[in-house]
Amino acid sequence: MNTDYSQVIQEAIFTASDKKTPLCIVGGNTKAFYGRQLNATALDISKHQGIIDYEPAELVLTARAGTPLAIIEPLLADQGQMLAFEPPYFGTNATLGGAVASGISGPRRPYAGAIRDTILGVQIINGKGQKLHFGGQVMKNVAGYDVSRLMAGSLGTLGVLLEISLKVLPHSTGEITLSQEQSEDNAIKLFNTWMTQRLPLSACTFDGKRLYVRLSGSEEAIQSARRNIGGDEINSEPSFWEQIRDLTHKFFQQNTKPLWRWSVPAATPPINLPGKWMIDWGGAQRWFYPDELTAELIYATAEKLNGHATLFRGGDRAGEVFHPLPHHLMILHQRLKQAFDPHGILNPRRMYREL
Known part of the structure; x- marks a missing residue:
């Protein structure tokens, strides 16, 4: 049409x-x-x-x-x-x-x-x-x-x-996804280390147990990066990254609580708030299902980390869902x-x- x-x-x-x-x-x-x-x-x-x-x-x-x-x-x-x-x-x-x-x-x-x-x-x-x-x-x-x-x-x-x-x-001429079991802290450190090494990264995610890295580029660049990163190659079909993209991955399907999206500096260590976390964007985006926490506490914690938080899905949509703006920005x-x-x-x- x-x-x-x-x-x-x-x-x-x-x-x-x-x-x-x-x-x-x-x-x-x-x-x-x-x-x-x-x-x-x-x-x-x-x-x-x-x-x-x-x-x-x-x-x-x-x-x-x-x-x-x-x-x-x-x-x-x-x-x-x-x-x-x-x-x-x-x-x-x-x-x-x-x-x-x-x-x-x-x-x-x-x-x-x-x-x-x-x-x-x-x-x-x-x-x-x-x-x-x-x-x-x-x-x-x-x-x-x-x-x-x-x-x-x-x-x-x-x-x-x-x-x-x-x-x-x-579009890249080649693409593979590698995975390896890691702790949350190690996953964040590895993501940030790899970012400094000029590797052909195109996605980095940690689901709570395993990290996943997508490499996109020439065959030579991908194989060189693969030797550096290690891990197991998973099915290269795009379905895994579509699940991350559209929030249909099992992490997002097993919880009926409100879903929060955090934007923080990529090197931020694991955030010490009770709930379930998933890390995307190499550490810069964090998905969070909190355990009975107030919005005020979530906003305050994000600010201390030089970031911000959004009530992305669920919860009280009649209330505030985006991170509160400073007065001068609200005026703008x-x-x-x-x-x-x-x-x-x-x-x-x-x-x-x-x-």
């Missing part, structure tokens, strides 16, 4: 702006669990889809926000290319717009970059119904703030994404919200009560 649905979306926003009606932006609806609970009228953008431009030789793709990832990624794979940030799906209907708006990256993120690092330009409709275009289709160093990248992780609170231009990367967020969405109709309070 290749459909420009932007006029319908724009008219819906004009109407909502006039009536000050809150809108909940919906694409594939695979990330509805993420962020605070919304009480708003659904604005379905899923029909606004299609590849607008793809230049494999230029490593640039432009697509409408409602385009399913399940269409984009096979298209890239046919040309030996990929989305570097390895976007989680969380469901078969996942869209490019949802990937950008959520700002969530997969296992390859520390080694190939985050979503915002790939964004070249966007077209959005703001809360006043205006179509705005930021950036372009080439990477430039320009003065001022890069508004197009500001959309990554904004959860639709600043505008409805219409079109997104991304840089893509060539509020000014941005006011500039892009003065009537506060786009995904209001999806991130924070004050937004």
Whole structure:
């Protein structure tokens, strides 16, 4: 399907702006669990889809926000290319717009970059119904703030994404996954040691008993790294890393408690809080099922470690789920919200009560 649905979306926003009606932006609806609970009228953008431009030789793709990832990624794979940030799906209907708006990256993120690092330009409709275009289709160093990248992780609170231009990367010629049994402390130390050795790492995870390392690159580079790292090669099919990417690994299936995501310096030692932990991104991302701990304690502990924590899934979605912002940063967020969405109709309070 290749459909420009932007006029319908724009008219819906004009109407909502006039009536000050809150809108909940919906694409594939695979990330509805993420962020605070919304009480708003659904604005379905899923029909606004299609590849607008793809230049494999230029490593640039432009697509409408409602385009399913399940269409984009096979298209890239046919040309030996990929989305570097390895976007989680969380469901078969996942869209490019949802990937950008959520700002969530997969296992390859520390080694190939985050979503915002790939964004070249966007077209959005703001809360006043205006179509705005930021950036372009080439990477430039320009003065001022890069508004197009500001959309990554904004959860639709600043505008409805219409079109997104991304840089893509060539897929590696070879790839293997190695595994070995280790303690949590040793796994973190090894991940950080390997990061300093210029190895062709593309994912590093520890599930509580074993560490897993994905190597991507030329056959010569992979075999050299394999001799350095050791361990056993596991089935090279992508299913294991898809399970890590989409949180369908058994670690995430055996617990009904709220799931917290921690972002901390990669070398941070094991965190001394009771519960079950899984380590991703070579130590920089920690998944945590706590044993009856308050949110205040989790936030405070993360701050002491120079990190932050997010109530990623489950728990009280009517309360605060993202790490509290310092006053000066909240003021900045509020000014941005006011500039892009003065009537506060786009995904209001999806991130924070004050937004």
